[in-house]
Amino acid sequence: MVRKLATVALILVLAGCQTDRPASPARDGEGAVGRASISTQNANDSRIAKTLFGAMSFASAQPPEAIGGFSRGCQAGAVQLPESGPTWQAMRLSRNRNWAQPVTVQFVQDLSRFAATQPGWAGLYIGDMSQPRGGPMLTGHASHQTGLDADIWMLPPRRLDLSRQEREDLSSIRMDRSSGAYVNGDWSAQHMAILRAAASDPRVNRIFVFAGAKVAMCDAETGDRTWLNKIRPWYGHNYHFHVRLNCPAGARGCEPQAAIPPGDGCEDARQWVRDILNPPPPDPNAPPPRPRGELTMAALPGQCLNVLNSN
Numbered sequence: 498m499v500r501k502l503a504t505v506a507l508i509l510v511l512a513g514c515q516t517d518r519p520a521s522p523a524r525d526g527e528g529a530v531g532r533a534s535i536s537t538q539n540a541n542d543s544r545i546a547k548t549l550f551g552a553m554s555f556a557s558a559q560p561p562e563a564i565g566g567f568s569r570g571c572q573a574g575a576v577q578l579p580e581s582g583p584t585w586q587a588m589r590l591s592r593n594r595n596w597a598q599p600v601t602v603q604f605v606q607d608l609s610r611f612a613a614t615q616p617g618w619a620g621l622y623i624g625d626m627s628q629p630r631g632g633p634m635l636t637g638h639a640s641h642q643t644g645l646d647a648d649i650w651m652l653p654p655r656r657l658d659l660s661r662q663e664r665e666d667l668s669s670i671r672m673d674r675s676s677g678a679y680v681n682g683d684w685s686a687q688h689m690a691i692l693r694a695a696a697s698d699p700r701v702n703r704i705f706v707f708a709g710a711k712v713a714m715c716d717a718e719t720g721d722r723t724w725l726n727k728i729r730p731w732y733g734h735n736y737h738f739h740v741r742l743n744c745p746a747g748a749r750g751c752e753p754q755a756a757i758p759p760g761d762g763c764e765d766a767r768q769w770v771r772d773i774l775n776p777p778p779p780d781p782n783a784p785p786p787r788p789r790g791e792l793t794m795a796a797l798p799g800q801c802l803n804v805l806n807s808n
């Protein structure tokens with residue numbers, strides 16, 4: 498079994514950043530799917546969930562709640578991150594993905610305030626959070642479904658008065674070289690300070706970033722290393738990092754992801770880098786990758802039908 502999991506992880510490494518399927522517990526990626534929720538009201542609902550949730554333009558008139566798993570859920574009562582604030586701007590407004598649970602919106606604002614204390618940083622550019630009612634998306638992410646995920650650009654904001662059009666046109670910058678094995682010359686102590694602040698926040702469950710960045714931080718940290726535990730190497734995440742929050746207290750329908758193994762995770766990240774630089778040969782006995790099916794409404798928790806049908 499251990500070997501099988503290792504094989505799956507290996508396939509994922511070879512598949513590169515196109516995938517964010519769950520891997521072994523040690524490599525517990527962005528797309529990790531929680532346990533399936535039991536529901537009856539939508540048990541035979543074969544409608545494609547992303548089509549329905551992708552069409553919702555505003556939040557449900559319900560109390561805030563993160564429902565289901567990060568890659569198999571939805572959100573009730575979301576709030577919208579204001580398009581601009583004193584220390585942040587939401588990017589790519591046309592996507593309408595600046596919605597999240599209140600705790601996430603608060604966290605992003607708090608982190609942006611810290612970022613603004615860093616030399617060269619006016620605050621943060623905020624990428625995708627979730628759709629107004631969460632759920633699967635027509636394009637992009639497998640996760641970001643419950644209003645507890647936020648992508649944060651690595652590009653240090655020089656100004657926070659970008660127009661709507663500029664927020665469509667501007668791109669973040671990549672921080673890696675050698676396919677994510679190392680950081681490049683744009684990586685800075687400020688990036689590490691912001692990631693350290695994010696990972697030290699008790700609201701944060703984990704942060705996904707490319708393996709070379711994790712190793713760079715492992716090498717640079719001379720003080721307390723406990724925050725490194727929450728920094729998780731993952732595919733992509735070289736133009737942005739991805740913060741995932743814990744299920745809010747009392748959110749009984751929210752499914753937490755499997756716990757991160759103890760320790761700073763630095764050796765795991767170094768192995769990840771070695772696998773990038775010198776990919777192990779594929780296992781001839783590895784099962785073929787399963788095609789990713791579209792999530793139907795029946796695959797989501799029953800409460801998500803209420804979220805969809807709410808005013």
Ligand SMILES: [Zn+2]
Nearest residue numbers: 638647648739
């Ligand atoms: Zn993300």
